[in-house]
Amino acid sequence: MLIFFLVALAASVAGAICGIGGGVIIKPVLDLLHLETVTTISFLSGCTVLSMSCYSVGKSLLAREHSVSLKTGTPLALGAAVGGLAGNQLFAAVRELSGSPDTVGAVQAACLAVVTAGTLLYTVNKARIPTRHVQNFAACVVIGLALGAMSSFLGIGGGPINLVVLYYFFSM
Template structure:
């Protein structure tokens, strides 16, 4: 078991305890609306406040995203209002599931390379800043960029594999890169891409969290943090799903771009802070 005593030994204030729930709730609302899962917001925000170690934050964030995506995808399927294209979505999701395991192993390998865990945090933050910036630029100019309609099973699995590796390594669950891929390779509109992204995230997070448990690399954490974050994730999924149904594609795009700008700023600051 991994241990981060420098974080666990410090008692948290009531406000810091509540922060775990509030951050997970708000991130999951936005994640359910935009299809970015929420981890891309939770991970850098908790890193910003240094409430836990890099490994612990990645694991708790992954569990939260898993809970939110499980609710959102399950509810859509039960209500029969799902926009998930199973013909392409399932190969993507299966590829992402394998990628989730590979990405987790990559994170473990990179972590072992550095004695200081903050270095790993800096690598994650810098990579997230670059990926998010690229996503924001694509979203701004996507109306001018030709898109495709990939139908090849092999191509779908390969694309899903790449998505799973990136999301698992960065500890963000899925993130904005899913949407760009669905826009570009499959010509999906914003709300359709959001639902397909959550479907992919669900599979990648099941394997990522499962791999962490099976390989006995679960970092030490206080159980109340997990309970608070998972509760925030599920409630966020409920509220986010309701908001998504009332918003049009243009409104979702605006929210998405605003979130990307904030995440870029936080990630750049976190990179500097970790270094």
């Protein structure tokens, strides 16, 4: 249990410094160590990400920082909540179909590698890619849905992925 705490603490500190959260670090590191099942690791990573998110939101509210418009933030949050439930269902379906926890971990790792590579490519080329300013309610819900499903299925907070999406679609 100490190793889980140390990994979560180190990932949370590194994520806070980089501004990306720690979930994208926690899940692959714990998967690599093979100390628990994929389901347990996803749960532990999710709990850590949830606690970091609650802290960040609480800190922003106490400081009276309001950098996200309710017009876009609310449908994004609604979509992300539904997407999180869908991502959990997708995870359960892949687990059920595969029959092997290692297969589920491999599917998650492959998806995370593709998403991380896409995030890196966007980050390197973002100066040449014009951003959008999406305000349509339905579009915000769909974007939130995709982010929530991906983050939940992968068992990460989605920090770098969310940053790229928020930057591109909402010019944040």
